[in-house]
Amino acid sequence: VSPGTSLKATGVDFLKSQNTREHHTDGYNTKNLVVRRGQPFQVQVSLNRELKAADKLSLRFGIGENPMKIRGSMMSLKPEREQDFNGWKISMVKKNGKECLLSVTTSPNAPVGKYTLNVKTGTNIYKPENGVIYLLFNPWCKDDAVFMADEAQRKEYVLNDTGYIYVGSAYNIYDRPWNFGQFEEFVLDACMYLLDKSKLSLANRRDPAHVSRAMSALVNANDDSGVLLGNWSGNYSGGTAPMEWIGSVTILQKYYKTKKPISYGQCWVFAGVLNTVMRCLGVPSRCVSTFNSAHDTEENLRVDVYLNESGEKLNWMSLDSVWNFHVWNDVWMKRTDLPDGFDGWQAIDSTPQEQSQGVFQCGPCPVKAVREGDVYLPHDGKFVYAEVNADKVYWLVKKVNGKDKYIRLSTETQDIGRNISTKAVGKNKREDITLQYKYREGSKEERKAMERAYSFIRPSGLVPRSTGYAMTSDHNMVVNNPVVLQETATKTGLKLEITNTEALHPGNPLELAITVKTSTPGSWTIDLAGSCQLQYYTGKVQANLGTIKETIRLEGKSERQIPLKIAPDAYMKAFASLDDEVLVLVTAIAEVKETNDKLTKETSMRFEYPPITIQMPETAKLHEEFSCAFTFKNKLNVALENCKLLVEGLGIFKMTTFDQGDIMPGKIMKSEVICTPTRLGEKKIVAKLTSNQIKGISTEKAITIT
Numbered sequence: 001v002s003p004g005t006s007l008k009a010t011g012v013d014f015l016k017s018q019n020t021r022e023h024h025t026d027g028y029n030t031k032n033l034v035v036r037r038g039q040p041f042q043v044q045v046s047l048n049r050e051l052k053a054a055d056k057l058s059l060r061f062g063i064g065e066n067p068m069k070i071r072g073s074m075m076s077l078k079p080e081r082e083q084d085f086n087g088w089k090i091s092m093v094k095k096n097g098k099e100c101l102l103s104v105t106t107s108p109n110a111p112v113g114k115y116t117l118n119v120k121t122g123t124n125i126y127k128p129e130n131g132v133i134y135l136l137f138n139p140w141c142k143d144d145a146v147f148m149a150d151e152a153q154r155k156e157y158v159l160n161d162t163g164y165i166y167v168g169s170a171y172n173i174y175d176r177p178w179n180f181g182q183f184e185e186f187v188l189d190a191c192m193y194l195l196d197k198s199k200l201s202l203a204n205r206r207d208p209a210h211v212s213r214a215m216s217a218l219v220n221a222n223d224d225s226g227v228l229l230g231n232w233s234g235n236y237s238g239g240t241a242p243m244e245w246i247g248s249v250t251i252l253q254k255y256y257k258t259k260k261p262i263s264y265g266q267c268w269v270f271a272g273v274l275n276t277v278m279r280c281l282g283v284p285s286r287c288v289s290t291f292n293s294a295h296d297t298e299e300n301l302r303v304d305v306y307l308n309e310s311g312e313k314l315n316w317m318s319l320d321s322v323w324n325f326h327v328w329n330d331v332w333m334k335r336t337d338l339p340d341g342f343d344g345w346q347a348i349d350s351t352p353q354e355q356s357q358g359v360f361q362c363g364p365c366p367v368k369a370v371r372e373g374d375v376y377l378p379h380d381g382k383f384v385y386a387e388v389n390a391d392k393v394y395w396l397v398k399k400v401n402g403k404d405k406y407i408r409l410s411t412e413t414q415d416i417g418r419n420i421s422t423k424a425v426g427k428n429k430r431e432d433i434t435l436q437y438k439y440r441e442g443s444k445e446e447r448k449a450m451e452r453a454y455s456f457i458r459p460s461g462l463v464p465r466s467t468g469y470a471m472t473s474d475h476n477m478v479v480n481n482p483v484v485l486q487e488t489a490t491k492t493g494l495k496l497e498i499t500n501t502e503a504l505h506p507g508n509p510l511e512l513a514i515t516v517k518t519s520t521p522g523s524w525t526i527d528l529a530g531s532c533q534l535q536y537y538t539g540k541v542q543a544n545l546g547t548i549k550e551t552i553r554l555e556g557k558s559e560r561q562i563p564l565k566i567a568p569d570a571y572m573k574a575f576a577s578l579d580d581e582v583l584v585l586v587t588a589i590a591e592v593k594e595t596n597d598k599l600t601k602e603t604s605m606r607f608e609y610p611p612i613t614i615q616m617p618e619t620a621k622l623h624e625e626f627s628c629a630f631t632f633k634n635k636l637n638v639a640l641e642n643c644k645l646l647v648e649g650l651g652i653f654k655m656t657t658f659d660q661g662d663i664m665p666g667k668i669m670k671s672e673v674i675c676t677p678t679r680l681g682e683k684k685i686v687a688k689l690t691s692n693q694i695k696g697i698s699t700e701k702a703i704t705i706t
Helices: 016-022 153-157 185-196 209-218 249-258 267-281 367-372 381-389 444-454 568-577
Strands: 009-014 033-035 040-047 057-063 074-076 089-096 099-105 112-120 123-125 132-136 162-170 173-180 228-230 262-265 285-295 302-307 321-331 344-348 391-400 402-412 418-423 428-434 495-500 510-518 524-536 539-557 558-566 583-590 598-606 612-615 624-632 642-651 653-663 668-675 680-690 697-705
Touching: 009 112, 016 033, 016 040, 016 267, 040 057, 040 112, 040 173, 040 391, 057 099, 074 089, 112 185, 112 262, 153 209, 153 267, 153 285, 162 267, 162 285, 162 321, 162 418, 173 209, 173 267, 173 418, 185 209, 185 249, 185 267, 185 444, 209 267, 209 321, 209 344, 228 267, 249 262, 249 267, 249 402, 262 267, 267 285, 267 321, 285 381, 302 321, 344 367, 367 444, 381 444, 391 598, 495 583, 495 598, 510 524, 510 539, 510 583, 524 558, 524 568, 539 558, 539 568, 612 680, 612 697, 624 642, 624 680, 653 668
Parallel strands: 033 132, 228 262, 302 391, 402 598
Antiparallel strands: 009 040, 040 099, 057 074, 057 112, 089 099, 112 123, 112 132, 162 173, 285 321, 285 418, 321 344, 391 402, 418 428, 495 510, 510 558, 524 539, 524 583, 583 598, 612 624, 624 668, 642 653, 642 680, 680 697
């Protein structure tokens, strides 16, 4: 080629294996280059002749429909001339004949998304194949708003593609394995599709606060045909029951393929998917479970619970609710839009509970603002504060002359927002992060934070208020002018404890007990009403199973245990007809005749199930088959009908459902799969067994692929 020939690019090598290793993006299952912002990567450009001093060569990175320099959506980088453009830098590493090795460093606050690269030489434009580059947030870069200093934390919160979501009840917390799968095929594309769908401006795509708020809206389908349709009705025909997911991958892949909402999600599914999306985009993220989470619809920091005279919780009365657990996400970032002191973890929530600025979205709300009571800060501080700090007021609903009369029983100030949990960094254990969300109950810092929060939230007077009409004088009215509610104290030192005396196995009698204690001198006559119900994790009662009423006498410091036993026939029918996991709710009301002291206590308990075991080698070789066997023995006194075994192992085995029919009592189910590992490192197999009777048996096992 003569030196006078016009210069043309003939090829671009994206040096994928070297760049992705350096950018911690080698896990992404895509043929395109994936890099993180604010960090150099190299590309090799081949030309039709040697580069001369007079030649004009530029690399052009464009984002969006119609990239233009003036809009900041086209970065034109000239290695020999303009080496800095909008904070992006380019330099020539070396020239070797017709090859040029170039180094590009994007701006640490560049808009995140898909960029198309072309090479301009004079008037010629070369468009390489697979010329789309994915640019992500960079927790390894000091100047990125999502910078995280600790390598072990980055490994967990950005790169770990498996984990646990904590569910159950404060009385018994258990871990549900979840495959986040942010590196799987089409997951990154699904996230890019959501970014485009969010209609965020280019400027807002620079900012993890805007991006995480938009993603909290798009993971639910409520306003914008986003990823998941929520359903708590108990009827999941026409979709997958929320209990039947074991990870985000199938959900995001299916959504990307159909561009239509996937059925159905409940809170841990929303949180699992949002966690995948945020980690995939490069924002450190964790799933956070709060036990006894308040859903305070009036924003008055109070949740009312209504009981009848048997001590049974009434569903229909309450707009507010206390969920046994609720799962949301924390994302890590600097909040450049807020005063100092609110960087770090921010709560976001994609479960559609309430609209924020007209859309079902929630957060980012600085976790430090929740702890300090600075609930006015954006976004949705009041809502998150109430979820972990509301007070619970119990009301007795009595019929008097055919009219409902409301009597305030007692107040619990320490029951909401317990055991706030996430997976520990680098370990398969639960980490309790309650103290990141709130000061120790009863400490002076907690009082101060509470007074601060109360100055922004106007709690209403203490009246029962779920009935939707004005209270008339027939109703037993109580104090107005709220004070910070005090925990109910009693003259007798009355205490209630609720326990199960035998393991709660479906098909067996439920053996429960209510212990009544007094601690002050005197003889006390105590009326006790106790009830047992089945409820969903959202606090919604599904079946009344039985009640007890007793009058007991206690002297001074003493206690009595009253048994409450429910026969299998009383609950098994309801139990098997529900498509969700249910909890056993026991509520007790005690009233001391001599002093008129009243106390209420409730405890939710989870059923216990026999385990699934997994047998497989501890290590296996890349691309070489190994077998994995699942065994389950039905140790219950009840047949498990319509059993399904769900199996997924990222990088080992694609999500598959196996029908297992009915498993009779005492019978053993055995199932075997052949796995072919496609990726190195520690991988996990996750298995779950569902049936008409039982939804929640899951297990996992790790294997190292060499």
